[in-house]
Amino acid sequence: MGDQDLPGVLVSGLEGSYGICEDHVGDLQKHFNLITLQEFLENKTQFGPKIQAVYIWGGRPAIDQELLGSLPSLKIIASAGVGLDHLDLKLIASFGVKVANTPQAVSNPTADMGMALLLAAARRVVEGHMLASAPDTETFSTNWVGQEVTGATLGLIGMGSIGYKIAQRAKAFEMKVLYHNRRRRKLEEEEAVGATYCESLDDLLQRSDFVLLAVSLTPQTQRLIGKRELSLMKPTAILINIGRGLLVDQDALMEALQTGIIKGAALDVTYPEPLPRDHPLLKLSNVVLTPHLGSATHQARRRMMENLVQSILASVSGLPVPNEVLLK
């Protein structure tokens, strides 16, 4: 398929939830000869040597040793989004292959989503919607009070570009912002958003009305929030997760939500995704769930695609690769 002279790019599929963003197929085909995973698997000898890049959308296709070993011309893995937890960076580097992602493209919409979830959980927007949709029930009363956001303390775990943009938004809501991060931000950056560094995560958890996870998933951050951490939070506090599901011990969270250890949670990410229909989290009224919508805006998706195209074109031409991820 496509123009045989263009660089060959492996994609998971072309349509639907297992494929790349449908609207982008035409644009990508202007630059690349797109080869789907199925086509490649059906004829590795024909397609393998032509593939110079893998285009990862929604975490697919999965990259493993076998795939890397069967793509002798591969130069780059170009992954949509900022998170890299689906990639084994050391393994990929050992094949002499570069990695690029799209951090700037997703930071604003993901920060917006963080605030949307915070507000929805605080002001019980989803419960309110359900109530307003069934106004004849007796529960239509003035009891549906929530937590005030203005003036409340937000504890941000993670102060990368998404965390920082959330702090900017929180400032507009007159929130007090605490943050915990591997590295402290420069003083002028802290001052610009009115954020206070908390070296101790426990301290942040104890002081916050809202705790928001905007940190990458790594072996160090896996289950960062477990039973002990939840027990440090205020009983009125709300946990928001826009990072990755595995940052939180989901069983401990379930228990904390059921027993009133914390007030509520708003989760854009879970494990697995999506949750099975009978999952107990889906039955709790103090949980707001969205299906990993952080970067899901038309504008962000277009920016992600454009960034990935630039990175792939640069790498196949031997030029410096925009948004290259360097091994630390």
Ligand SMILES: O=C(O)[C@H](O)CO
């Ligand atoms: O990593 C990201 O940018 C988002 O989670 C989208 O996958």
